[in-house]
Amino acid sequence: MTNRIDAFVTEALSSYAVLAVVAVLIGGIVVPPAISATGGPDGTVAVVTLDEAISGDTADQTVEELRNVRQNDSIDAVVLRVDSGGGGVSGSEAQYRAVKRLSSTKPVVTSVRSMAASGAYYTILPSDEIFAEPSSMVGHVGVIALFSAPTGVPAPMTSGPDKATGATIDEFRAQLETLKRSFVSTVLAERGDEITLSRTEVAQAKIYIGAAAAENGYVDEIGGLETAIDAAAERAGLDSYTVDRRDPASMTVALTIAAGSDATNTSPLIETPGVDRVRYLALWGTPDTADNTTRVITDGS
Numbered sequence: 255m256t257n258r259i260d261a262f263v264t265e266a267l268s269s270y271a272v273l274a275v276v277a278v279l280i281g282g283i284v285v286p287p288a289i290s291a292t293g294g295p296d297g298t299v300a301v302v303t304l305d306e307a308i309s310g311d312t313a314d315q316t317v318e319e320l321r322n323v324r325q326n327d328s329i330d331a332v333v334l335r336v337d338s339g340g341g342g343v344s345g346s347e348a349q350y351r352a353v354k355r356l357s358s359t360k361p362v363v364t365s366v367r368s369m370a371a372s373g374a375y376y377t378i379l380p381s382d383e384i385f386a387e388p389s390s391m392v393g394h395v396g397v398i399a400l401f402s403a404p405t406g407v408p409a410p411m412t413s414g415p416d417k418a419t420g421a422t423i424d425e426f427r428a429q430l431e432t433l434k435r436s437f438v439s440t441v442l443a444e445r446g447d448e449i450t451l452s453r454t455e456v457a458q459a460k461i462y463i464g465a466a467a468a469e470n471g472y473v474d475e476i477g478g479l480e481t482a483i484d485a486a487a488e489r490a491g492l493d494s495y496t497v498d499r500r501d502p503a504s505m506t507v508a509l510t511i512a513a514g515s516d517a518t519n520t521s522p523l524i525e526t527p528g529v530d531r532v533r534y535l536a537l538w539g540t541p542d543t544a545d546n547t548t549r550v551i552t553d554g555s
Contacts, residue, residue, distance in 0.1 A: 297330035308341025319502035331490035339536035340372030361489035365482035373534030386464035396459030
């Protein structure tokens with residue numbers, strides 16, 4: 255009798271062992287896909303919109319936003335959504351440095367909507383990749399400035415002979431030449447391997463339609479925002495991802511409206527805040543041409 259009980263127990267335990275092994279095998283096949291299906295995206299791509307004329311206020315907001323993105327470990331890659339004709343020199347330079355710092359830690363891809371000109375183009379130069387629409391306008395590598403007449407302030411009210419104007423016309427032109435050379439040098443340093451134009455051609459400050467900009471190396475490819483987001487995710491090694499959309503200038507606009515400022519009634523193509531008269535800004539028209547028009551290049555020539 256005892257032998258029969260022992261045999262029964264042994265057989266039962268063997269059956270349970272087989273069932274346990276089968277369960278483990280089935281679990282190994284079924285569970286991973288289930289976990290994968292509910293595990294969520296691999297990471298996050300932040301889309302930062304830069305669509306304002308560049309001033310001190312907008313640049314401060316943009317630099318702060320890019321710093322937050324850079325320091326946010328949950329963000330794996332960044333797309334700059336750009337639509338701007340540029341603006342103040344100091345603001346453009348601050349944004350450029352912020353993008354440069356960001357690109358040293360995370361993939362940065364730019365998507366140009368309708369325009370990335372002058373200071374806005376300066377801003378995006380450190381990007382790993384630049385996409386533009388076929389109709390986007392890109393370039394305008396140069397400087398625009400207003401020169402104050404020496405009669406602007408009575409001489410007795412100044413503390414020095416150059417206080418009224420800041421410089422003679424020749425000195426002012428030399429300053430502009432220095433800024434222009436710096437801008438051109440930065441373009442060639444950041445995109446020298448892609449740009450097919452000579453230094454002299456870049457310094458002509460022409461603006462190019464997207465298709466021509468892709469041919470001469472001002473941008474890398476033709477593509478929209480979704481293409482840029484996919485490219486940024488690929489550079490970060492993300493198979494799936496969420497998109498975090500940010501608009502730093504919207505806070506500046508909200509504060510301006512709340513304060514009752516009439517700054518929004520001022521044309522950004524003519525005025526800039528404070529005394530910053532030297533601008534990386536795209537304007538339709540230049541004083542050096544007979545018909546006061548800016549040539550838009552559509553064929554890459």
